[in-house]
Amino acid sequence: MTSGLGEAVRALRYAWAAPCSLVGLLLAATALAFGATAKGIEGALEVAGGRIPLLVSRLPKGLRFSAITFGHVILGVSHAILDFHRGHEHVHVRQYERWGILFFPLYCGSSLVQLLRGRDFYLDNRFEREARAKATPTPAGPPLSG
Numbered sequence: 001m002t003s004g005l006g007e008a009v010r011a012l013r014y015a016w017a018a019p020c021s022l023v024g025l026l027l028a029a030t031a032l033a034f035g036a037t038a039k040g041i042e043g044a045l046e047v048a049g050g051r052i053p054l055l056v057s058r059l060p061k062g063l064r065f066s067a068i069t070f071g072h073v074i075l076g077v078s079h080a081i082l083d084f085h086r087g088h089e090h091v092h093v094r095q096y097e098r099w100g101i102l103f104f105p106l107y108c109g110s111s112l113v114q115l116l117r118g119r120d121f122y123l124d125n126r127f128e129r130e131a132r133a134k135a136t137p138t139p140a141g142p143p144l145s146g
């Protein structure tokens with residue numbers, strides 16, 4: 001692949017995931033306004049800290065997360081958590097690049113199917129299973145949700 005073609009493919013991946021990244025950017029902008037900080041790492045924007053942990057703690061128990069990805073934007077309760085779970089979250093970035101805006105309904109649909117089968121909507125979600133299987137192994141650390 002020539003570098004020009006490679007750059008074009010990369011641009012298409014960002015464009016295809018852009019509607020989802022826009023959701024992430026809106027949440028990131030809000031988080032930044034409440035003290036979070038941002039880093040650009042491996043082609044994604046990582047935003048963490050500030051009031052994110054407080055806001056996450058106020059979500060219903062099943063929706064609380066330590067890290068969550070929207071397109072090329074990853075939100076986390078802390079940058080240390082993001083360091084630890086980067087491999088997992090970047091598998092989600094690749095999933096957004098593959099599915100684009102379809103990722104949202106497909107992810108929710110997978111969770112719904114698992115619930116209807118009496119399984120865990122998060123742990124048994126096909127996208128979460130793929131992220132756990134493909135993520136770069138890391139030493140033992142805090143449990144991940146999101």
Ligand SMILES: [Zn+2]
Pocket residue numbers: 088092127128131145146
């Ligand atoms: Zn995940």
